Amino acid sequence: MEQQDRRRFAVILAAGDGKRMGSDRPKVLCEVLFKPMLRWVEDACRAAGIDELYIIAGDQQDLLEQAVSPGCRFFRQPERRGTGHAVMMASEAFAQGGDLLVLNGDAPFVSPQAINAAYAEHLSQGCAVTLMTAKLEDPSGYGRILRGEDGRVLAIVEQKDATPEQLQIKEVNPGAYWFRTEFLRDALPRLTCQNAQGEYYLTDTVGLASADGLRVGGCAAPDPDTALGANDRRALQQLNECARRRIIQQHLDNGVDIPFSDGIVIGPEVEIAHDAVILPGTILRGKTRIGAHAVIGPNSYLVDSQVGEGSHINASYLTDSTVGRGSSVGPFSQLRPNSHLGDGVKLGDFVEIKNSTVGDKTSVAHLTYIGDSDVGAYCNFGCGVVTANYDGNQKYRTTIGDRAFIGCNTNLVPPVTVGEGAYTAAGTTIDEDVPAGALAIGRVHQQIKEGWSDEKIAFKKDAKK
The missing domain is CATH 2.160.10.10 (Hexapeptide repeat proteins)
Known part of the structure; x- marks a missing residue:
């Protein structure tokens, strides 16, 4: 199969609840400029030419179905046990091979240009995994991207585990990936939950690929806002304000x-x-x-x-x-x-x-x-x-x-x-x-009754006493 003819499909992670948002609806349904975050991500995929979409849902799948296009298909994640576990729920979609894009449903600013740029690098470099990275002036809270001298991604180091030198790195992992399904089918069963959270992390696939001698790429998005997501209302307000400013600037231009x-x-x-x-x-x-x-x-x-x-x-x-x-x-x-x-x-x-x-x-x-x-x-x-x-x-x-x-x-x-x-x-x-x-003319004919109000209206009688 020619590389340009390879199947492309996407899995959008959307199983999180809205507790930290103070909402009784799934988090990805919170809106940025009147549009659910999940729909922003779906629209970016379709604009990038990816129409085969799978959504990982939690307990309220019916609400997600109402928010997206009818062509989206769903897999349910009954327990929230990490991003790796979420992707495992869609494993039957890997059977036909191809290249898989994994995105977070609460990161609305991923762009079709960034998706396609990362995919082009994924193909040209022959990568098993390609991360869509972002460079932030303030990378606090994000996992840092460690690269080798040849530019390959060696690892993702979470902030709590990073050395002082690694904390100076500005390139971060927003949680968006391209995978060759042949690699991912083999890698997912090797993920473990031997960590403090007891969860299966999709980031661990980077280490597995490196250990297997496979290439891991990283394509930095030109727009650092690609990394922005929201877990609470304060962050959601920031997303709305960011989107509001950007759209106003576009119209001014x-x-x-x-x-x-x-x-x-x-x-x-x-x-x-x-x-x-x-x-x-x-x-x-x-x-x-x-x-x-x-x-x-x-x-x-x-x-x-x-x-x-x-x-x-x-x-x-x-x-x-x-x-x-x-x-x-x-x-x-x-x-x-x-x-x-x-x-x-x-x-x-x-x-x-x-x-x-x-x-x-x-x-x-x-x-x-x-x-x-x-x-x-x-x-x-x-x-x-x-x-x-x-x-x-x-x-x-x-x-x-x-x-x-x-x-x-x-x-x-x-x-x-x-x-x-x-x-x-x-x-x-x-x-x-x-x-x-x-x-x-359909109004009632006017009649005049002289003295009527003086005789009939009580307050007028009282005024004369």
């Missing part, structure tokens, strides 16, 4: 204007075009897309939404929705899932849109709820309009034609249609279709 980063959080899958402005207090999540010259914020929250070129979202919430070009939303408005605004739409303060389409140049100035509706272009909504779309059993749609004018405090009781260019008078309840070009 791409021409996005972020004048102040206070309170700004941008997820790893968000896309922002050049000359967009992101103001303080803005949170962008999921597959959100922001067009060029748009202004988002301050204090806006967008999830899986698209905002067109030149639009402005001010202190508002958008979820699974789209906003066209040159539109404005807010302040204090909300687009709930499946809401779609056309170009040049204006939503003012305290407007809520749900599962509706709003056509180009329509204005909804303030204090209005539009739910389950199809609204045309160039419409105008007065203050306090409500679509009463739910009767307690079913939801119904409202249809409003182009250039309709919906007066203040109009209640629309669907299923109902307001025709093109039709008007509704202020205070009207619409429960029948309004023809195009018509005026609908």
Whole structure:
């Protein structure tokens, strides 16, 4: 088999519980920028071209299955007896041979570039084991990499066992490896748990390979953050802050204007075009897309939404929705899932849109709820309009034609249609279709009863005594 044709697959170690996180969920499900650490690692593998993935799970495998792609396969580790023991659980996956990548599910910053660079060295040097190492200014807490004069990795020395000279070494072991499965199948049964923790350590395979006269390589990742992981909430906060800074820097480099980063959080899958402005207090999540010259914020929250070129979202919430070009939303408005605004739409303060389409140049100035509706272009909504779309059993749609004018405090009781260019008078309840070009008036006729309040209202009577 040609080297470039060798099978590549990965095992991700994810059996740890969340006790040190203070969580009742597996540790790898703790999130960095709204994305589980485990999913960061899976995505890095897939971006590196590795699609055969095995995950070592603990007691809550069902939760891990929900967090990753359907193609991932699982092995269970019933007892947590070390990293070597965890890899043993996946031994049946080694039968077809090839090269195995082992990663920790709580180290989210491993990159596809580092994975492939280490694999290239693994092949070119003919290594039985290749470590993906990192060079840290402060290597405290990590095992140090000992190399020979020829550059080969001789051993990994844990900090507690290192000499003063070895403690000066900056290259460390983050716990990521490439193995030839032929070697690993032979090495795993030779691991022992004769150590203070009573565990089987995957790091011991390095010594076994050296003792067998096999080459052990070490490929230093260009990004030292590759080594970062999290065992508690403090470390998780550091990962989030590190990822937040990195992503903001990427967007700055791409021409996005972020004048102040206070309170700004941008997820790893968000896309922002050049000359967009992101103001303080803005949170962008999921597959959100922001067009060029748009202004988002301050204090806006967008999830899986698209905002067109030149639009402005001010202190508002958008979820699974789209906003066209040159539109404005807010302040204090909300687009709930499946809401779609056309170009040049204006939503003012305290407007809520749900599962509706709003056509180009329509204005909804303030204090209005539009739910389950199809609204045309160039419409105008007065203050306090409500679509009463739910009767307690079913939801119904409202249809409003182009250039309709919906007066203040109009209640629309669907299923109902307001025709093109039709008007509704202020205070009207619409429960029948309004023809195009018509005026609908559905309010009660005003009556005046002279002296009624003087006679009926108690406090006014008392005031006269």
